[in-house]
Amino acid sequence: MRFRVCLSYCILAAVIALITVPAHATFPGKNGRIAFVQGPDIYTMNQDGSNVRQLTALTDGGAFWVNWSPDGKQIVFSRFAAPDFFGQLWLMNADGGNQHLLLTDPGFDDEAASFSPDGSHLIFSRCAPLDGEFPCAIYRVGLDGSGISQVTPVRIELTDLEPVYSPDGSTIAFDSFGRDGILGAVHLMNSDGTNIRQLTLAQLGGYGSDWSPDGEQLVFTTKCCNPELANIAVIRRDGKQVRQVTDDKGVFGAGRSSWSPQGDAIVFRTTNVTTGEGGIYVSNADGSNAKLILKVRPSTVPNNALKILKKSHFLKNKHELPASTQIEDGGALPRWGTAQ
């Protein structure tokens, strides 16, 4: 009989921050519609929150991780369905038409895909059970599901998530959890998987990066300092000059963010952790003039992505999660594209 005790680092680690994470690359272009997830489905809206359109109507499981193609004509997403709720990569047109399964490999959980700048292929995070763990590594695949290849190696202690190409295609930003003894940080690597280097400092707890359209900066979410709260920050691609663009004011847990295609604005999700109310906000790129454009309701759709995130943050025991996390479970994941 084994000791089934969970103590040290984890007994009460159950309540350490659960970080929820985005994946996206904003490519240059005219500011168009914003895609987001609410409940089990994907929607788009104008940049002022008007003209909300529902693109999917899933009755089995739900969708997560949306991302636009550079030309704004397609959206990639992960679909989750019973019995295992492993993610499958799906593509659809910007109006929700032509929804089709891109890749299905039983036993693999495919998450957080995004497009290459030339629109020819996707990079994504592939996770699979391995001896009681659930490591995730970065892969790429053609838009027709062919030519799958590995970018980062599978290591049992690592969770590599949310790869996003720089607009020039030379570099990939991604979240890595557990790498080099660091809980989580945004990392960069060359597009061939070489030269992996840490971009954000360990104490920032950075994740969920998105390149500015000019490729000079990345916006990311920082879970620094308070397990319930989070802020949006911007960092230069050389790792210098981090600046915070949202203020948690002691109550806000920021979720995912995305740069506008023109580079002049940022869309992000934030939630008041005391009231549980959350919404999608648009602000100037420096964080000024933030406006609520759409209230979003939470969801209870089973989502394997969240299990992975819990794992990657050493949440070995189920415990009460911060309100922001409960809301973030529902998604939002706003993504700014060029589709008009």
Next chain:
Amino acid sequence: MSLAKTLVIGIILTCASFLASAADRGRIAFVSDRSGSSQIYTMNPDGTDQLQVTDLAPADGAVGPVISPDGRQILFTKFSSEGVDLYAINVDGTGLRAITEDHQSFFGHWSPDQAKIAFTTASSLGPAVIAEMEADGSGERKILTSDLWESVAPLYTPNGKQIVFQSQMGGLVSAVWIMNRDGSHQRRLTAPALKGAASAISPDGKHILLMNNLNSPAALSNENFVMNLNGTGLKPLAPLQRFHHDLYATYSPDGSKISFVSDRFSNDITDFTYGTFDIVTMDANGGNVVNVLSGAGLCPNDGNCVTPSWGPSEQ
């Protein structure tokens, strides 16, 4: 009685006392699941004279025993469906008592004068923090670490002036930290990639025993290391070439020996699992690794093993 006779008897008594003292190598407390639940036992350092100390309900269990400086009591963490609490018990198995009743306090350590206990407890924000309280659990608790990051498993230095602990401060998976007893002057002693956690401080206060790859899958080996109290001079304690897990090293009361748990002798170990854990002793300066207790228990996925504590015999 003649003076000569008195002297002779005195010498004999002195010698006997000296011999008894030399033979007193202390006792090792450990947890074993041999009865089907996790109970605390003690034994001589050579594995003889094993005594079961706790008789907790089968659904409950004990981890992390620590023998008191006077050798008379054992502090441990009791887990049950309600949560975790610190308990103390006399080494003869009598006098079981709760030190905490909040169901969220664990991994305690006696201060050298036995008046206080440093321990781990949940903060209102969530992450576990290091705190100090009276040894009987009464009075106010003094919180010593930030509630923004997880910090666990405090160890007093032998002079009682500092506390060594394990923390995720700064966004790390695990590192060894040291601070003054009042919580001031906190500094990290180990590099992030080591994923270190301290398990003991030498009786002379000069060295820390620690292990690597904390909060990591079983597919990574664990090794024990020794370093100076300031974090310099890190070196492996009992290196082994093949895949294994060595954990929870602790010093004998005189500092000459070290005990730890290991599945290095286990034949049910694979490259992805913990094997059966044995309690091992070795010389503090390396070498002479002896398996004194085979099959003490198994190790769960989070790395909580049979956690030996080597204390003095009851005074």
